[in-house]
Amino acid sequence: MLVRPLLALVAGGVLCLAFPTFDIWVAAPVALTLLALALTGARAWAGFGLGLLAGLAFFVPTLQWSGIYVGSLPWLALATVEALFFALAGLAYAWLTRRRGTVRPVVFALVWLASEGLRARAPYGGFPWLKLAFGQADSPFGRLVALGGPPLVGFAIALAAGLLALAVQALVRRRGGMPLARAVVAPLLAVGLGAAGLLVPLPTDGPTAQFLGVQGNVPRPGLDFNAERRMVLDNHVRATIDALQDVAAGRAPRPDLIVWPENASDIDPLRNADAKSEILATVQAAQTPLIVGGLLEEPADHVSNVSLLFEPGKGNTARYVKRHPVPFAEYIPNRSFWRIFSKEVDLVRRDFVAGDQVGLFTVHPAAAPAIKAGLAICFEVAYDDIMLDAVRAGANVLVVQTNNATFGFTAESPQQLAISRIRAMEFGRSVVHVSTVGQSALITPDGTAHQVTSLFTQAVVRGALPLRTETTLATRVGEVPEWVGAAVLALIMVGSFVRGRGQTAVRAQMKDEDDEDES
Structure with a gap:
């Protein structure tokens, strides 16, 4: 009775190890193997409960950073919502294996693919953080991202896990007639799936440009990181000027583009005259375009989280407004409804607006090819469509600006950097990943x-990065494999339902005939 719940709990706990700061990538297929064994043959609602157990064991510790300064309620609420997608996956897979009680590797992989896709889209635009792929930058599985994006990586790991679970089941049931060959062939296929990633090329050649990312640091970690007016901006100005002194002294090459992180200007850099003058003076001293992360006091009664391009002699020449503000952090959806449960929702006094344009800044350095920077602000790096749109718009480098000050010394920043690494592999693009407080790279x-x-140190990252224009297969196919997988799963579920109804009808007819014979 306790074997299945124990397997589910262990599966969720082991899965934590696949992500920063543990970074043990092989923990992902091991965890999903245990989960497949726990779910196979269970009753549907038992599968829901087992999936929920595994989800809580995974999300509660890995999302601990979400409550570091705002308390346990938001953290546990987020973890529970995310765990419900594991629960739905458990219900679906258990239902599909309820009759034969045999592991179905392809079905398990399709269920996992669909659950991650749903979690990335709902509710309120979804929260794709901690997709399986985002812990696989150093694994052979991770290289598959260049072929089909994060969904393909998740599918491949779940399929390998299903094959391993099938092998374990064959060994356990060898006296019950299950072919022992499965215990040999299935693991070989699983290993082959992972090894296939080693065949995927990840080229790094191409013309280069010089980049300077500035991590200016903040006065203190926490929600009031910008409590000292203009201190964050001043930190970034000073760090940039110091870096330019190395250029003047010949110790470092002149950058073709300078990047400041999200919220680098802690006051509106367009409406505040002294903030704007500091930025323009920095650009003039550098004689280099500068991307600044800031907040704009617009539109009326709202705020915009933006990236702003400043160019020498031209001032602010381009703007990108964050397309996916974070619900319950940057805006409160259905505010009147959620106020019933907690008046804390009104701590977000003004909602952030969502932009409707793809982020792409183009600059023309004197000594380098044109830089077409595809933009993502903070959590946007986790959303497949936002990153895909930027590359399809022509980006030859990706710029991820983030502010991790509100998450303190937690795993949130390493988890985010791991996502940027996967994005580089997925699209064949260099990434300038810059945070106010780290980690930057x-x-x-x-x-x-x-x-x-x-x-929480002041630092810069600088150097040459290739500007590639070739498109990966993942860029060309986009979300198609994910939707195809979801459609195939839907057909399997419909077929299973129809067969189940047919078998029920046959049993009922046989029972009626038996009753007639007895009479």
């Missing part, structure tokens, strides 16, 4: 993170 298209900074 320059990432080459093979997913290698260079010059990774420490948390």
Whole structure:
């Protein structure tokens, strides 16, 4: 009776190890193997409960950073909502294996694919953080992202796990007639799936440009990281000027583009004259375009989280407004409804607006090819469509600006950097990943993170990165494999339902005939 719940709990706990700061990628297929064994042959609602147990064991510890300064309620609420998608997956898979009680690897992989896809889209636009792929930058599985994005990586790991579970089941049931060959062939197929990733090329060649990412740091970690007016902006100005002194002295190359992180200007850099003058003076001293993360006091009664491009002699020439503000952090959806449960929703006094344009800034350095920077602000890096749109719009480098000050010394920043590494591999693009407080890094298209900074220190990352224009297969196919997988799963579920109804009808008819014979 306790074997299935124990397997589910252990599966969720082991899955934690696949993500920063543990970074044991092989824990993912091991965890899903245990989960498949726990769910196979269970009753549907038992599968729901088992999936929920596994989800809570996974999300509660890995999302601990979400409550570091706001308390346990938001953290546990988020973890529970995310765990419900594990529960739905458990229900679906258990229902599909309820009759024969045999592990179905392809079905398990399809269920996992669909559950991650649903979790990435709902509710309120979804929360795709901690997809299986985002812990696989150093694994052979991770390289598959260049072929089909994070959904393919998740599918491949779940399929390998299903095959391993099938092998375990064959060994356990060998006296019951299950072919022992499965115990040999299934693991070989699982290993082959992972090894296939080693065949995927991740080229890093191409013309280069020089980048300078500035991690200015903040006065203090926490929600009031910007309590000292203009201190965050001043930190980034000083760090940039110091870095330019190395350029003037010949110790470092002149950058073709400078990147400041999200919220680098802690006051509106367009409406506040002294803030704007500091930024323009920095751009003039650098004679280099600068991307600034800031907040704009617009539109009326709202706020915009933006990236702003400043160019020498031109001022602010382009703007990107964050397309996916974070619900319950940057805006409160259905505010009047949620106020019934907690008046804390009104701590967010003004909602952030969502932008409707793809983020792409183009600059033309004197000594380098045109830089077409595809933009993502903070959590947007986890959303497949936002990153895909930027690359399809023509980005030859990706810029991820983030502010991790509100999550303190937790795993949130390493988890985010791991996502940027996967994005580099997925699209074959370099990534300039810059945080106010760390971790910041320059990432080459093979997913290698260079010059990774420490948390809550002032630092810069600088160097040449390739500007690639070739498109990966993942870029070309986009979300198609995910939707095809969901459609196949739907057909399997419909077929199972129809067969179940037919078998029920046959049993009922046989019972009626038996009753007639007895009479």
